[in-house]
Amino acid sequence: MSFNADELEAPEWINSNFFRKALEYNGDLANVTINDFHISPATAIGDHFASIMFRVKIVQGIKKDVLGQLDVDLFATEIFMYSEVLNECGKILKNAGYNSLLAAKMIYQSTEPQKVIVFEDLKELGYFMFPRIIPTEKDTELIFSKLGQYHAATFKLAAEGHKDLKRKGGVFNLGDMDNLGFFRDTFSFFKELVETLPGFEEASEKLSKISFDKIVNKCRQIVNAPGTYEVLNHGDYYIKNMMFKGKNGIDLSEIVMVDFQICHWGSPSFDVVYTSALIPPSMRPKAYKLYFDTFIDVLKKSDYNGSLPTFEQLQKDLKSYRSLDLFFLATISSFLCADKNKMKDDIEALLKNTNLFKTFYSQSTYISYVKELLPRLLQEGILDDIINSD
Template sequence: MTENTDTSQFNADELQAPAWLNAQFIEEVLNAYEKVPLQVTDLKITPATAQGDHYASIMFRAVAEYTTNGGKFSKPLIVKTMPEQEGHKKDMLSKSHIFETEILVYTKALPEFERILREAGDNTKLYVPCIYHSLEPRQVIIFEDLVPQGYSVIRDRPATKEEVQQAFSKLAKWHAVSMKVINEKPDFLKEFKYGMLDMTEILNDPMVTTSLPCFIEMLDKVPELTKYKTYFEKIKDNCRQRLSEIMLEYRNGPQANRYYVLCHGDFHIRNMMFKNNKKTGAFEDVMLVDFQLSNVCSITVDLTYSVYMLMESEERCELGKDFINYYFTVLEDTLKKIGFKGEMPTLSGLWEHFRSNKYYDFFLMSSILAMILAIKTNSLKMSDSVFDLEAKQNTYFLDAYLKDVKKLLPKFEKMGYFENL
């Protein structure tokens, strides 16, 4: 059965579970996972996420009641599958490799990464075990639900400094181990080659193609920012090509003094679950989730993305300097601990790498940031950024967005980002 109460907070395509997601299917999954005969006696299914949490799949929360010879049990699950309803989301994702990628992250990359950390005496947990996965007859991944274990997604407040630092700490360890693997066994991660901007459907989607024109129109109408209009008119025809070059650089020809890792690919606050002590409220853990866009590419892909998708305005307008520097200390320490034998990265080299990938900043500031701040302030739904151009254009005039842009553009100018466009 499917239970829904207040449906307004959920994505429309997650209000009704597909017919195949039933007690018989879950019973087969649990039989294989638990390795004992069992019978599912009840199954409750609800949407797993709120509007704005994600876009590249549909997710359900399932609670299965079942019996074995040992008694009665309950198993809370998260079921992630490809959109089946006809429409924009299905069209954009149907030819993608997101499920193959995520399955490989869970079954190949992260188990090896944790093994390397364990050998170095680091017991950091990088992922939740995958209970079930398939690509045929349908694309499905099932995990144990972290919510009953005390984890939750932050939606109604900014993350604390400690929470953000710990998220960066896990990312730094992930990146460090992947650098070691790339250096010693480069073919091990060769299958991870499909990032967000490698997907033609995304690059050609109205959610992307209308963003820069909307941004330029805003620059034209805000006197304080009009002088920057010329710069963005120069790049409007080649920005997407430059973005693809950034994503494909490792595969097309790695550059000297550049750092390449297996990136998470979508490192933002809604793809993290935080656990705090129930009695004291003290931070205990953060778990990264949603690895559908993980790919081997520039280390700056995750870090630059985090500036716009994870940080609050104050940190963002400093390009995340304090958090990125903290991340680097963990990265460097982990590389030493796990016996990395390649050339050690430097902090100055990392920031130079940032500057070389300035087009990624341009893209994120002129497209993703406006949408995220609008959703965060309840000014826009995700679907409106695709189907309602007028509503999308209005997001570029939101106070929160203009506040950041008025600080970021002068900073970019001072750093030389607008030279040699």
Template sequence: MDSVNADELVAPAWLNAQFIEEVLKKHECRPELRVLDVQMSPASAKGDHYASIMFRANVSYTCTGGKQSKSLIIKTMPDEEGHKKEMLSGSHLFETEIGMYTKVLPRFEQILREAGDNTRLCAPCLYCSLEPRQVMIFEDLVPLGYTVIRKREATTEELNFAFLKLAKLHAVSFHVLHEQPEYLQEFKNGLFEIPNMRQDPFCITGMKKFLDFLEEFPELRKYKPYFEKMENDYIDRVEIVMQEYRRNRKPNGYYVLCHGDFHLKNMMFKQREDGSLEDVMLLDYQVSNICPITMDLIYAVYMLMGIEERHNNYKELLDYYFAEFLATLQNIGYKGDLPNSVEFWQQIFQHKCYDIYLITTFLPMMNAFKHNDFDPAEVFQKEDLQRGMYRLDSYVQDVKYLLARFEAEGFFQNQ
């Protein structure tokens, strides 16, 4: 079972047939429902996620009408002691995601439907709770034909589908923030509001490992002085941008409710019988928060796109996203001044500190997970494994191209 996370091999004792029966009774409004059997298994593969544990429950039950079955995805907090539990302790992850699924996403879908757009922004959530345990239960999308992309990069068509869905999520939130800003004010807990984020060694030592990496390659050493200048404040600069809406709002800033973790394993794709794409479903809204529109998009360049798209097609993909963002705003009746492309790209360049944080810290890990069998639990805790990710040839070649592009764009002249 090396292909799954170790803490998802055995479900916690409370996650049993009695618990599932109570959930289904309430969801289906059938007090006579009786669960006959529950088969639990890991719901995801190693490297798919980290900020929770997930199980698939294949449930057989009886109710009026006879015997039935249902597949559920159950998401909860880790019980086992260790880095994952310590890292996530005291976080607002489940509070945020429950708010998204019960309040925000249904309302956003309603706004789209009223404009003639039947886009679905989330999988059906059957049950959620913060007490006595943080848990969410979803309809399993696999029997409906959705799959996670593994062991390959997303195609341009798949990326366009993902950016289209993100554009609609962003546009509706932009509209709501303009018309009724108080509706979304509770969504203020992003990456840097995770209590232990700024103390976790993995999250704060990426630049040191990156500088050592630059020193090893003669053609990259010329960039080292620029990154040394950023070493003491690059994380502070990212945090300032992420919290800009709440602490230092800019009059020309484009603010939306960002997904917060917009990468390939947080979406599932569905194909039609002829092989064409029918839909993409976004997953995992645990760090959704109001912040600059650029945060999801810069993140997507490094955490969603593959190397080829990142090098050759990222501007076209983001232009496509922005065109759909504007089209959705117009379709849902947004009455303010429309954002413009020039300002959009200026803000992306102004927030280059996020590029730096991702390249130096999270891109090595994402690259390793895509192309190698790394265990997330070990990666977060073992520095030798972390350093090894910076030496993978795919990462080396990626960085060589990216830093040359940054240099050509004049980024280093401003440091």
């Protein structure tokens, strides 16, 4: 199966009347007649989790059951971002000379009788999903440059007094992490993997003293502490929440951000570390510097008049966020490294049986990440810091 099982058939309420209402919503079109339409899945297996995509975003099935237990209103956050934030960010970036699309245009939204958002069709604009598993150095530059642009725009918005930006989101502010049980299970799979790696006996011994609850509490404290400077983090900025343009669908040149559902006000280190979960550790220092240089360039070119953050401030925050490096390495990195063309199960199946995630921990690419990053975290005392935390 090439597509997620829950995306093969659209709900009955997505019909010609709904499409007419959506197309006429913003006033660009009137008296629309729908002669015919075709609905098809918008994402392949492994490409998406939080929403079911048909070109119209909806949520149902087990995904709805999982998301319904969370402490945040994902839909309300996304409406807020597309209605009040992203257009303003786009204006700031264009004034600074950054003309590529930041996010899809929202053309319709409603909360009753169903929660739904209709976006401009990015596929028709030439955008596609990431064509590889692991980003190249050029891909990494594109990803972090875009993040720097977005962060700078939100930083400037806040300095200008934009309201309601200071919301807490991200994975550590979704409520009880047991509602996202795959995190607990995958952390156990990670510890089991490290036990089998020759030369990692010290790391394995220390990991045995770190419970899932302990590392989650440590990470939650870090992300909710004030940063040396703060932005509105995307909160879920990873490769499958981006779409790309590029020559022959391979040589990437543009990126657009999607899924602004768990945005988080805090240190930019949250997005930077989260995004790094799929970036080879050797590429990260250069990517971080490019990210920050882009951030400053946007501010300078957009007539920002306040004091500018420094790279040293970012480095200080990144150092304090090293516990998140361990958490993401142990949990989401294994899944992100998976070759979706070889995945046998869709997201719904994985959520029903988290033991299926175990296969991701035998991938050579992922194991090489562990072998490169875990010794650094051990040497820096990050595991001891978590063990000794309250």
